[in-house]
Amino acid sequence: MDLAYTPEEExxxxxxxxxxxxxxxxxxxxxxxxxxxxxxxxDLGWQRMLYDAGYAGLHWPVDAGGRGATPTQHLIFLExxxxxxxxxxxxxxxxxxxxxxxxxxEGTEEQRARWLPPVLRGEEVWCQGFSEPDAGSDLAALRTRxxxxxDDYVVSGSKIWTSHAEVADWCELLVRTDPQAPKHRGISxxxxxxxxxxxxxxxxxxxxxxxxxxxxxxxxxxxxxxxRVGPENDGWRVTMVTLSFERGTAFVGEVVACRRVLGELARxxxxxxxxxDPVLRRRLGRLNAEFRALWRLxxxxxxxSERTGGVPGIGGSVFKLRYSHARQALYDTxxxxxxxxxxDLSGEWTLxxxxxxxxxxxxxxxxxxxxxxxxxxxxxxxxx
Numbered sequence: 001m002d003l004a005y006t007p008e009e010e011x012x013x014x015x016x017x018x019x020x021x022x023x024x025x026x027x028x029x030x031x032x033x034x035x036x037x038x039x040x041x042x043d044l045g046w047q048r049m050l051y052d053a054g055y056a057g058l059h060w061p062v063d064a065g066g067r068g069a070t071p072t073q074h075l076i077f078l079e080x081x082x083x084x085x086x087x088x089x090x091x092x093x094x095x096x097x098x099x100x101x102x103x104x105x106e107g108t109e110e111q112r113a114r115w116l117p118p119v120l121r122g123e124e125v126w127c128q129g130f131s132e133p134d135a136g137s138d139l140a141a142l143r144t145r146x147x148x149x150x151d152d153y154v155v156s157g158s159k160i161w162t163s164h165a166e167v168a169d170w171c172e173l174l175v176r177t178d179p180q181a182p183k184h185r186g187i188s189x190x191x192x193x194x195x196x197x198x199x200x201x202x203x204x205x206x207x208x209x210x211x212x213x214x215x216x217x218x219x220x221x222x223x224x225x226x227x228r229v230g231p232e233n234d235g236w237r238v239t240m241v242t243l244s245f246e247r248g249t250a251f252v253g254e255v256v257a258c259r260r261v262l263g264e265l266a267r268x269x270x271x272x273x274x275x276x277d278p279v280l281r282r283r284l285g286r287l288n289a290e291f292r293a294l295w296r297l298x299x300x301x302x303x304x305s306e307r308t309g310g311v312p313g314i315g316g317s318v319f320k321l322r323y324s325h326a327r328q329a330l331y332d333t334x335x336x337x338x339x340x341x342x343x344d345l346s347g348e349w350t351l352x353x354x355x356x357x358x359x360x361x362x363x364x365x366x367x368x369x370x371x372x373x374x375x376x377x378x379x380x381x382x383x384x
Contacts, residue, residue, distance in 0.1 A: 005072070005076070009070075009072055009073060009076060012069075012073055012076060013076050013080060016055070016076070016077060016080050016081075017080055017084070019053055019055075020080065020081065020084040020086060021084070023049060023053075024084060024085065024086060027046070027087070028042070028045075030042060030087075033210060034210070034211075036091070036164075036166055036167050036211070036212075037167060039090060039091055039167075040090075040091045040125060040164075040167040042087070042090070043087065043088075043089065043090035043091045043092050043122075044091070044092060044122035044123070044125070045122065046086075046087040046090075046122070047089070047092055047096075047120075047121070047122030048121060048122040050122075051120055051121050051122060054067065055067075055077065056120040056121070056122075057096075057100070057116075057119075057120045058073060058074050058077050059071055059073070059074035060100070060101065060104050060116070060120075061104055063112070064103075064104035064112050064116050065112075065116045065117050065120050066104070066120070075298065075299065078253040078256065079253075079256050081253065082253045082254075082256035082257050082260070083256060083260070088253070091125050091164045091167055092119070092122065092125055092126075093163070093164075094125075094126040094127055094128045094163055094164065094168075094172065095119040095124065095125060095126035095170075096119060096120075098126075098128060098172065098242050099115075099119075099126045099128070099170070099172040099191075099242070100115070100116055100119045100120075100126075101241075101242075102172070102189075102229065102238065102241050102242045103115055103116060103191075103229060104116060105241055106189075106229050106230050106238050106241055107229050110226075111191075111226075111227075111229060115170070115191065124169040124170060125164060125167055125168045125169050125170075126164075126168055126169070126170045126171065126172060127162050127163050127164045127165040127168035127170070127171045127172075127194070127214075127216075128162060128163050128171070128172055129144075129159040129162050129165075129171040129172065129173040129174065129192070129216060130142075130159070130172075130174050130239070131159060131160050131161045131162075132144065132157070132158065132159055132160060133158060133160045133215075139174070139239070140183045140184045140187065140236060141183060142157075142174055142175075142176060142187065143157055143176065144156070144157025144158065144159065144173075144174070144175050144176060144218060145157055145175065145176050145179065146175035146176065146177050146188065146190065146223070147177070148177075148225070149222075151224060151225050151226070152222040152223060152224055152225060153175070153177070153188075153190065153222070153223045153224075153225060153228070154220050154221070154222055155173070155175055155190070155192070155198075155218050155220070155221045155222075155223055156218055156219060156220055156221070157175070157218050158215065158216065158217045158218065159173070159215070159216040159218075160204075160213075160215050160216075161204070161213045162201075162213060162214050162215070162216045163212060163213060164212055165194065165201045165203075165213075165214035165216050166201050166203050166211070166214055168194050169193070169194055169195075170191055170192065170193060170194060171191070171192045171193075171194055171216070172189065172190075172191065172242065173189070173190045173191070173192045173223075174187055174188075174189060174190075174235055174239060175187070175188055175190055175235075176188075177232055177233055177235075178232075178233050181233060184236045185233055185236065186233050187233065187235035187236045187239070188228055188230070188232050188233060188234070188235040189228065189229045189230055189235040189238040189239060189242075190223050190227050190228050190229070191223075191227040191228075191229065192221065192223045192227065193223075196221050196222065196223065197221070197222075198218060198219040198220050198221035198222075199216065199217075199218060199221055200216070200217040200218075200219070201214050201215070201216055202214055202215045202216075202217070254323075254327070255291060255294050255295055255298060255323065256295075258291055258326070258327060258330055259291045259292075259295070261330060261334070261352075262284065262287055262288060262291060262330060265284065265330075265333065265334055265337050266284055268337055268338065269281075269284070269337050272337070272339075274336070274337050280333070280336060280337070283329075283333050283336075284333065287326065287329060287330055287333060290322070290326045290329075291326060291330075293322075294319065294322060294323055294326060297318065297319050297322070298319065321370065331352055331353035332353075334352075334353060335353060
């Protein structure tokens with residue numbers, strides 16, 4: 001792994017910093033966290049600014065509408081935008097970080113031309129229809145069924161924890177197309193329009209009081225066969241591509257954010273007198289080492305993906321596992337530093353702490369990640 005940046009990469013960083021310094025002061029105020037239509041408009045407005053400036057889909061292939069930048073340049077982009085306090089991808093994160101890269105890697109020429117430009121231009125939002133109420137941590141145990149009827153699939157079933165479903169235009173949907181096949185082999189990956197007849201969305205309120213997740217009920221929804229990405233019954237392999245992006249690169253900007261939060265905590269501890277506690281100082285120091293190591297692991301994963309054509313490898317499971325627990329430890333420590341202030345339900349610290357509890361579940365539970373690391377990286381036998 002080469003940790004040094006080339007002169008061209010440093011020039012790219014300088015241009016990006018200059019652009020961010022000009023445009024960020026012109027952004028309108030952020031909308032209320034509960035106003036999802038306004039949040040969608042705000043997030044897509046920022047995406048359009050990135051598109052117009054040539055920063056949308058940096059690492060996507062040129063023939064998919066991107067700039068064909070290296071994974072390292074993408075890493076620099078994520079690092080600098082987070083440091084500058086630029087908006088997160090927000091409501092568009094599934095399209096930009098999961099579905100879009102999957103279609104770029106696995107879709108046909110027609111599918112790329114239809115779905116990728118609107119994502120990059122900030123015109124369409126995607127949600128993720130993977131998890132199901134009765135499947136637990138076993139994604140391959142899904143029961144949502146799709147059967148062929150001419151040029152359509154007819155889909156019935158339900159999904160849960162569907163991110164941003166209430167403001168989404170499209171859903172990356174996993175369905176079972178062969179109920180007789182072994183559970184990992186009878187799955188297909190579909191792009192489903194959220195305005196199709198038979199789609200019902202019911203928002204779910206999280207512990208933090210937000211509604212970015214929803215239940216989605218599907219009652220004989222017709223989805224064109226042309227909307228299938230990859231061969232029929234090969235959806236599990238396509239899904240592994242999606243999850244490699246979700247676990248390998250989607251959290252990169254958040255590592256930078258956590259390092260910034262850690263610095264803020266250290267400054268607050270010095271100000272309120274908690275810095276004199278040696279146990280707290282050791283916790284902050286340990287977290288500093290943890291996030292520095294995670295950043296190096298991120299660089300390693302990016303270097304690895306650069307050698308393998310841009311799709312992150314299974315090292316993303318190592319990153320995701322460690323990051324999830326480190327983030328929770330960070331906000332537990334924040335509660336100790338801030339004291340009663342950390343209990344203010346209207347405060348950003350409290351909301352971030354509550355949100356951190358979900359990270360050992362999102363994008364595959366920690367138990368699933370440990371199995372992947374044990375079996376696919378360490379070569380240990382599968383449990384019975």
